[in-house]
Structure formats: C-alpha cells, structure tokens
Amino acid sequence: MKKILILGAGRSATFLIKYLEKYAAVYQWMITVGDKDVSLLKGKAQAQTRIITFDLFNEVQREEEINNADMVVSLLPAALHPVVGRTCLKYNKSLFTASYESVEMKSMAAEVKEKGLLFLNEMGLDPGIDHMSAMRIIDRIKGEGHDLKSFESFTGGLVAPGSDDNPWHYKFSWNPRNVVVAGQGGPAKFIQEGKYKYIPYNRLFRRTELIDIEGYGRFEGYANRDSLKYIDCYNLQGVPTVYRGTLRRPGYCKAWNVFVQLGLTDDTYELDNTEEMTYREYINSFLYYHPADSVKTKLFHYMHIDQDSDIIDKLEWLGIFEDKKIGLKKATPAQVLEKILREKWQLMPEEKDMIVMWHKFIYEDKITHQPVTLTSSLVSVGENGIDTAMAKTVGLPLAIATKLYLTGQLRLTGVHIPTIREIYEPILDELRQYDIAFVEKEKEALV
Amino acid sequence: MKKILILGAGRSATFLIKYLEKYAAVYQWMITVGDKDVSLLKGKAQAQTRIITFDLFNEVQREEEINNADMVVSLLPAALHPVVGRTCLKYNKSLFTASYESVEMKSMAAEVKEKGLLFLNEMGLDPGIDHMSAMRIIDRIKGEGHDLKSFESFTGGLVAPGSDDNPWHYKFSWNPRNVVVAGQGGPAKFIQEGKYKYIPYNRLFRRTELIDIEGYGRFEGYANRDSLKYIDCYNLQGVPTVYRGTLRRPGYCKAWNVFVQLGLTDDTYELDNTEEMTYREYINSFLYYHPADSVKTKLFHYMHIDQDSDIIDKLEWLGIFEDKKIGLKKATPAQVLEKILREKWQLMPEEKDMIVMWHKFIYEDKITHQPVTLTSSLVSVGENGIDTAMAKTVGLPLAIATKLYLTGQLRLTGVHIPTIREIYEPILDELRQYDIAFVEKEKEALV
Numbered sequence: 001m002k003k004i005l006i007l008g009a010g011r012s013a014t015f016l017i018k019y020l021e022k023y024a025a026v027y028q029w030m031i032t033v034g035d036k037d038v039s040l041l042k043g044k045a046q047a048q049t050r051i052i053t054f055d056l057f058n059e060v061q062r063e064e065e066i067n068n069a070d071m072v073v074s075l076l077p078a079a080l081h082p083v084v085g086r087t088c089l090k091y092n093k094s095l096f097t098a099s100y101e102s103v104e105m106k107s108m109a110a111e112v113k114e115k116g117l118l119f120l121n122e123m124g125l126d127p128g129i130d131h132m133s134a135m136r137i138i139d140r141i142k143g144e145g146h147d148l149k150s151f152e153s154f155t156g157g158l159v160a161p162g163s164d165d166n167p168w169h170y171k172f173s174w175n176p177r178n179v180v181v182a183g184q185g186g187p188a189k190f191i192q193e194g195k196y197k198y199i200p201y202n203r204l205f206r207r208t209e210l211i212d213i214e215g216y217g218r219f220e221g222y223a224n225r226d227s228l229k230y231i232d233c234y235n236l237q238g239v240p241t242v243y244r245g246t247l248r249r250p251g252y253c254k255a256w257n258v259f260v261q262l263g264l265t266d267d268t269y270e271l272d273n274t275e276e277m278t279y280r281e282y283i284n285s286f287l288y289y290h291p292a293d294s295v296k297t298k299l300f301h302y303m304h305i306d307q308d309s310d311i312i313d314k315l316e317w318l319g320i321f322e323d324k325k326i327g328l329k330k331a332t333p334a335q336v337l338e339k340i341l342r343e344k345w346q347l348m349p350e351e352k353d354m355i356v357m358w359h360k361f362i363y364e365d366k367i368t369h370q371p372v373t374l375t376s377s378l379v380s381v382g383e384n385g386i387d388t389a390m391a392k393t394v395g396l397p398l399a400i401a402t403k404l405y406l407t408g409q410l411r412l413t414g415v416h417i418p419t420i421r422e423i424y425e426p427i428l429d430e431l432r433q434y435d436i437a438f439v440e441k442e443k444e445a446l447v
Numbered sequence: 448m449k450k451i452l453i454l455g456a457g458r459s460a461t462f463l464i465k466y467l468e469k470y471a472a473v474y475q476w477m478i479t480v481g482d483k484d485v486s487l488l489k490g491k492a493q494a495q496t497r498i499i500t501f502d503l504f505n506e507v508q509r510e511e512e513i514n515n516a517d518m519v520v521s522l523l524p525a526a527l528h529p530v531v532g533r534t535c536l537k538y539n540k541s542l543f544t545a546s547y548e549s550v551e552m553k554s555m556a557a558e559v560k561e562k563g564l565l566f567l568n569e570m571g572l573d574p575g576i577d578h579m580s581a582m583r584i585i586d587r588i589k590g591e592g593h594d595l596k597s598f599e600s601f602t603g604g605l606v607a608p609g610s611d612d613n614p615w616h617y618k619f620s621w622n623p624r625n626v627v628v629a630g631q632g633g634p635a636k637f638i639q640e641g642k643y644k645y646i647p648y649n650r651l652f653r654r655t656e657l658i659d660i661e662g663y664g665r666f667e668g669y670a671n672r673d674s675l676k677y678i679d680c681y682n683l684q685g686v687p688t689v690y691r692g693t694l695r696r697p698g699y700c701k702a703w704n705v706f707v708q709l710g711l712t713d714d715t716y717e718l719d720n721t722e723e724m725t726y727r728e729y730i731n732s733f734l735y736y737h738p739a740d741s742v743k744t745k746l747f748h749y750m751h752i753d754q755d756s757d758i759i760d761k762l763e764w765l766g767i768f769e770d771k772k773i774g775l776k777k778a779t780p781a782q783v784l785e786k787i788l789r790e791k792w793q794l795m796p797e798e799k800d801m802i803v804m805w806h807k808f809i810y811e812d813k814i815t816h817q818p819v820t821l822t823s824s825l826v827s828v829g830e831n832g833i834d835t836a837m838a839k840t841v842g843l844p845l846a847i848a849t850k851l852y853l854t855g856q857l858r859l860t861g862v863h864i865p866t867i868r869e870i871y872e873p874i875l876d877e878l879r880q881y882d883i884a885f886v887e888k889e890k891e892a893l894v
Contacts, residue, residue, distance in 0.1 A: 186715065186716055187710055187713065187716065192736040193736050193738075195728075195731065195732065195736060196718070196719045196720075196732050197732055197733075197734075197735075197736065198710055198718070198732055198733055198780070199710070199733075200708075200709070200710030200713060200733075201649075202648075202649035202707075202708060202710075203708060203709075203710070207735065260649075261647075261649060261650060262647070262650075263634055263645055263646070263647030263649075263650070266634065266647060268633065269633055269634065271643070271645070272643045273643075281642075284642065285642065285643050285644055285645055286644075286645055286646075286647075287644075288644075288654065289639040289640050289642060289644065291640075333645070
C-alpha cells in the first residue's frame with residue numbers, strides 16, 4: 001500500500017484529490033491531505049481519505065507525516081517548497097509540485113539524484129502544460145529535421161463567454177494580487193528576429209499583439225517578464241524569435257495602462273490615510289490639482305482619453321469615481337486597486353472561467369525551404385466558479401504525474417520540470433480524456 | 448592652536464580649504480586634509496596645510512588622525528559618515544558634513560549632546576543653503592504673525608548662459624549618475640491645497656512647472672521625491688501646499704521623458720552584450736521590431752514625436768542613432784546612457800556652470816487678510832569648469848560653519864541640520880560676501 005501526502009488544500013487540490021481517489025482503490029493507495037485550514041476540504045474528499053490540520057512549521061508533525069508517506073505532492077506556495085524539499089530529502093521521499101522551480105530547489109539536484117528520488121516541479125498549467133505542449137511540438141519539428149525560426153507562446157486565465165458580462169471581459173480565477181502587480185520587477189525581455197528586446201513596465205501594456213482563435217474570437221497578448229530563460233529551458237539556442245506573453249481580451253491592456261501610468265499598481269509605499277479616503281480621492285491623489293475640474297475630467301485630460309473612448313466605460317464600471325470609502329488601513333496603491341477589483345471582478349459560484357493557451361511556431365521546411373506556420377491552441381472552460389478551468393488545469397497534470405510515478409511509469413531521478421518527453425507524452429495524452437486538448441493548424445506562409 | 452581635519456578632497460574641498468586657510472593665520476588653526484587620492488589636491492592647498500593619504504578603513508590611521516584633531520569636517524560620501532561619526536564620538540570630536548543626515552547619524556544624537564559635541568549635517572547647497580534660505584523666510588513670515596499657505600522650492604545645477612551651447616541647455620556640474628537615475632525609487636510625494644499628491648516615475652517629467660527668474664529667463668521644474676518630509680523639517684504642519692522640485696531649462700524634461708519611457712534610465716538589470724553593441728543598437732533594443740523602418744523612424748513613431756519637434760534636435764545631438772560602439776562590459780541601460788551623456792554634457796575647463804535656487808511663499812497677511820506672494824531667488828555662476836558654482840555653494844557654507852564653531856560663535860550641541868536661526872543667520876549673511884545672495888520680491892496677488 002503506497003501512501004501519498006498532499007500538502008495544500010486550495011482550489012486545485014479538488015481535482016488532484018478526486019483524480020487520485022479514483023485510482024486509490026485500483027492501486028491500493030492511502031491518501032492524506034494536510035492544510036492549515038481543513039475547512040477548505042469540506043465535501044471535497046472521500047471518507048477513506050485522511051484529512052489533517054497541518055502546519056508546515058511544526059517540525060515534529062512535518063517530519064512525522066513526510067516520513068510516513070511514500071511521496072509528497074505539494075500545492076503550497078512556492079516559497080515553502082525548500083522546507084518541504086529538505087524534509088523529503090532527509091526521509092528519502094520524492095516531491096512533486098506545481099510551482100516554479102527555485103534556485104534552492106535546483107541546488108538539491110545532486111542529492112536528490114544520488115538518493116534515486118524525483119523532485120518534479122512546474123507541473124501545473126503555466127508553468128506546466130505550457131512546457132509540455134510546447135516541447136512536444138519543438139521536439140517534433142526538430143526531430144523531423146526542420147529549422148525552427150520562431151516560437152511564441154501566450155496563456156491567459158479569463159472568463160468564459162457565457163459569464164462575460166463586464167466591459168473588461170475579465171474576472172479573477174487566480175490570485176488577484178498577481179494580476180495587479182503583473183509585469184513589475186524588471187523589463188520584459190525577449191528575442192525577435194535575432195535582436196534582444198526590452199520593454200519597461202510603463203510601456204508593457206501598449207506593446208500588445210492581437211491573436212485570433214477560431215471559435216473563441218480575438219485576444220490580445222502582452223509580453224511576459226523573461227522569455228529569454230526559455231531559450232535554455234526549451235533548447236532554443238539560435239532560434240531568432242522567442243516570445244512569451246499573457247492573454248487578455250482586446251481593450252483590457254489599453255485601459256489597464258491607465259492604472260499603470262497613474263501609479264495605481266505601485267506596491268512599494270503606503271498612501272496617507274487610506275482608511276478615511278474614498279475611491280474618488282484615491283484617484284485624485286494621482287492627478288494634478290485643479291480648483292474646479294472634476295476628478296473624472298482631470299483623469300481623461302491627463303491620460304489623453306477621448307470622450308468616446310471605451311476606456312471610459314471600463315473605468316466608470318469599476319466605480320473608481322465614487323465617494324465610497326476604501327476602508328483599508330495603511331494600504332499601498334496596489335492594495336487599494338486590488339480591493340476595488342476584487343469586488344468587481346469576482347467569479348460568482350454559477351459562473352465559468354476559461355483558460356486559453358496558444359503557441360505559434362514558424363519553421364523552415366527541410367525539403368521545400370519554405371516557412372511554415374504551426375499554431376497549437378488550448379481552450380478549457382470551467383464547470384463553475386469553484387471547479388474552475390484554472391483549478392483543473394493546475395491540479396490534473398500534477399495528479400497524472402503522481403499516478404505515473406507511483407505505478408512505475410516514470411523512472412526519472414533528480415530535480416526536473418516537464419520538458420522531458422518521458423514526462424510530457426503520457427501526461428498530454430491522458431489530459432485529452434479530460435478535455436484538455438490542443439488543436440493544431442499548419443499553413444505555409446504566403447511570402 | 449586648533450586642529451581641523453578635513454576628509455575628502457573633491458571639488459568642493461577647494462573652496463573649503465581656501466576659506467579655512469584664509470582664517471588659519473588669524474586664529475592659529477592647523478589644517479590637515481586627507482583623501483585616498485591626494486593628487487586631487489595638487490596646487491589646491493598652501494604649504495602650511497598638511498596633506499595626507501587617508502584611508503577611512505585603516506582603523507589605526509582613522510583613530511589617530513581623528514584623535515589628533517579638534518574637529519572633523521567631511522566631504523566624504525554620505526554612506527561613510529556613520530564610521531566617521533562613531534570615531535568622532537569615541538574621541539569627543541565634533542563633525543560637520545554636507546551630506547544628508549542618515550538615520551544612523553541621527554541615532555547618535557543623545558550621545559553627541561551628552562558629550563557636548565555638535566554633529567552638523569546637510570551644510571552644502573541642497574541640502575544646505577536650501578534649508579537656511581527657506582527657514583529664514585518661514586521664520587520671518589511666522590514671526591510677523593502671517594499665515595503661511597504655500598511653500599514651493601526648486602534648485603537646479605545648470606550651465607551658465609555663456610557656456611550654454613547645446614540643445615538640452617544642460618551640462619554636468621555634479622555626479623552624472625545621480626542625474627540619470629533622478630526620480631527613481633519611489634513616487635514624488637507632496638501636498639497641494641491640502642491634498643496629498645503622488646507622481647509615479649513614469650509621469651514625473653511630464654508634470655512640470657514653468658518658473659521665470661528676472662535676468663535669467665525661464666526654467667522648468669519637476670517634483671523631488673519626497674516633499675512631505677520637509678513638513679516636519681521646516682515646521683510646516685498645516686500649510687496646505689508644500690512642494691520641492693528640481694530645475695532644468697524648458698524642453699529638457701519632455702526630451703528626458705523619452706529616455707524614461709524607453710527604459711534607458713533603468714539601472715536594475717544588465718543588457719546583453721553591451722561591449723559589442725552600438726548606440727543605435729542600444730536604442731533599437733527598446734523599440735519594436737520592424738523589417739524596414741529605421742531606428743529613428745521607429746523611435747519617433749513609438750514616442751509620438753512630431754517631425755518638427757525640438758525633441759528630435761536633442762536626441763540627434765547626443766548621437767544616439769550612430770553606429771558607434773558603446774564598449775562597456777555588462778552595462779545596465781542607465782550605465783550606457785550615462786556614458787553617452789558624459790561625453791556630450793561635459794563642462795569644459797573654460798566653461799561655467801550655474802546654480803539656481805528659487806523659493807516661493809504665499810501667505811495671508813495678518814492685517815489685510817490678502818494673499819501675498821514672496822519669491823526669493825539665488826543665481827550663482829561658476830568661475831570655470833573646476834571652480835564651479837556647485838563646488839563653491841557646497842564648500843562655503845560648510846567652511847563658514849566651521850569657522851563659527853571654532854571661534855565660539857556656534858554653541859549648539861547634538862545632531863543638527865541648519866534649520867536653526869543660530870546657524871542660518873550668520874552663514875547666510877556671510878555668504879553674501881561671496882556673491883551667494885538671494886533676491887526677494889513680494890507682491891499681493893491679484894485675486
């Protein structure tokens with residue numbers, strides 16, 4: 001009997017637990033789920049699944065539970081994974097996570113390998129499915145002997161068309177804070193036609209690309225922070241264009257740029273007296289003083305927004321000109337903005353989110369020497385506001401990887417992310433059964 | 448015989464040393480000047496002045512020299528002053544500097560006072576003369592019983608009209624790096640008509656004010672980072688408008704904003720391959736890819752610069768579109784920009800710089816209850832590219848304060864900046880003899 005310890009009972013855990021429970025009877029697994037707050041697990045797990053209140057910083061409990069398990073699967077925040085990893089090393093357990101692989105996790109590689117263990121990270125959606133789906137095609141194109149000229153990849157967590165009832169065409173299906181501070185902390189870096197390109201934060205939301213996906217309409221993409229690291233990650237050395245980005249519906253970025261320009265997304269300092277301040281006063285504190293003009297007039301003038309611009313609908317719909325109290329103590333501009341957006345962009349229980357992933361490859365055909373464009377797209381719509389496409393596409397890859405490992409179909413050792421064929425082939429194949437399937441289109445370019 | 452130890456032999460030291468040497472014979476002072484590199488002092492000091500190669504981190508030398516002196520005057524970088532301060536405390540010596548008073552320096556206040564010593568900081572131009580000249584008027588307005596409604600203050604280190612031969616109307620008279628990264632590290636904060644206002648870096652150079660100074664023409668000012676701290680510093684609690692800024696010639700900020708928007712002033716990451724990169728490629732790495740358009744065309748399009756804009760002259764004059772190699776290893780965008788500007792904005796030995804300081808006060812007259820506007824301005828032109836107005840206005844206040852202290856005319860103890868009448872009155876009076884004089888104008892507003 002194999003014992004699996006799942007750490008973290010957030011949204012994605014539902015899919016992970018449900019999947020592993022399905023195979024638990026077949027393979028005789030014993031599942032334990034631990035979280036600081038087990039109320040999150042109400043009605044989510046079967047009776048035979050053991051549920052425990054788990055505190056990672058309770059050393060006795062941490063060591064005991066990890067020692068008792070055969071492997072650990074973690075949905076905890078990335079920053080906690082080094083602690084989990086070191087305990088796993090101590091007791092010779094493998095560890096799978098959906099988080100970005102930190103330098104600290106990588107530094108354990110030699111020891112993990114030596115002990116014959118596997119630490120598999122970035123096993124969610126983005127990072128996760130993005131790696132697997134891109135690498136499958138990159139390996140295929142190279143394997144067929146073609147010359148890859150360009151790789152572009154975009155992902156977005158959006159709202160499904162049937163639940164899309166606001167002028168931003170956006171609702172939160174993930175951590176709102178990450179949406180507010182997206183793109184900060186360094187320029188977007190990528191390579192285009194062999195030239196390194198850098199976009200500073202203040203221009204990021206004005207350098208967008210439009211992308212059409214059949215059946216789902218038009219999207220816009222802005223650049224992710226560091227596309228250059230994918231050159232090594234995906235073995236793209238010498239490929240002239242490598243670009244990764246984030247998808248939104250058209251018009252989002254132009255309106256979001258107003259917040260960036262005003263300074264509303266700054267999370268580095270506290271505003272004065274946000275407890276008593278109203279939304280209108282919050283906006284006004286970023287505008288010039290004028291004895292007569294309204295906040296709205298000043299904003300439109302300052303940001304050069306035309307009277308008939310669709311930006312106006314978006315801003316007014318958020319209620320940012322209202323005399324409503326913020327009611328946050330000592331908040332940064334970004335924290336105030338997050339509060340406003342949380343109220344407005346909430347995905348309701350009956351509403352559905354939508355995941356969109358889109359890759360575009362251009363390669364020179366080895367025989368015709370003509371450029372060929374290949375696109376591969378994934379659209380996944382959630383079941384409701386709890387069982388979201390986001391939770392599903394993060395939880396399932398991790399779950400499938402766990403099954404493969406416990407059933408001996410994954411024999412790698414060391415610290416890895418799923419850019420390896422042995423990992424991505426079976427997982428992408430099985431994800432199709434869960435309607436997580438990519439659609440490919442290939443066409444020769446009309447030069 | 449009093450012994451003065453001067454640390455740091457940079458540009459401002461010339462004026463400091465010359466002044467103190469003048470009084471050394473009268474008061475029987477013995478002057479020692481120490482610097483890592485004494486070659487800077489060639490021809491700057493009289494024979495009786497002792498010149499030593501001084502390494503602050505040589506503990507034996509530091510302790511010996513400070514112990515041997517009666518007081519220490521330092522023009523070292525601000526970050527080094529806590530080390531100097533602690534040694535001064537150990538040997539019961541007073542310390543005068545031209546640097547911003549750090550939290551660490553402030554933390555020594557109780558001990559400094561207890562020992563009957565004086566640590567006097569911010570004794571240069573800005574900080575220094577700005578405090579003294581503003582406080583003299585603030586104290587006068589309040590002393591006469593008027594109600595201060597607004598305080599604005601601007602300072603700029605510029606180039607004198609006779610040496611102003613470039614389209615930016617700017618040359619370096621101080622640390623070029625500070626000019627390149629000016630305004631970064633937090634929003635500009637100030638209070639206007641009772642409202643707190645915040646300007647993010649990306650808008651800073653578009654929120655300028657125009658200022659006319661009789662005989663010197665027009666200037667533009669952009670906001671300094673934190674004007675709010677001057678509320679406590681100058682006792683301006685309840686004053687509805689407090690704003691401090693930096694002066695440039697009109698047009699500078701609009702053109703500089705192009706660099707900010709492109710991302711050229713970012714000092715937080717290294718560009719790829721700056722050693723082989725040309726100026727033109729450097730600019731191109733911040734622009735979108737286009738198969739045919741020139742870098743110049745792309746820049747003007749991207750930044751919405753009209754074909755007849757004066758921004759074009761400024762950019763072309765800097766040579767940023769030339770195929771000239773940068774030749775810097777692993778440089779940040781800001782370091783590359785600094786290199787370009789250093790070549791172009793160099794103040795030549797025969798050229799003159801110019802310091803401009805401008806305060807504007809609005810108060811309600813206690814009798815007429817009418818608003819009165821009072822401006823106070825200082826313009827100081829340098830002698831040449833070495834004996835600059837910048838060096839003079841930084842070095843002289845420190846020198847005069849030193850004389851006052853050694854001759855018993857300054858009897859304060861503790862850690863202070865020159866916002867106190869006992870300090871500013873005699874120093875401002877004596878500075879007039881050196882042509883560092885403010886011109887006041889008062890007028891009742893036409894309401």
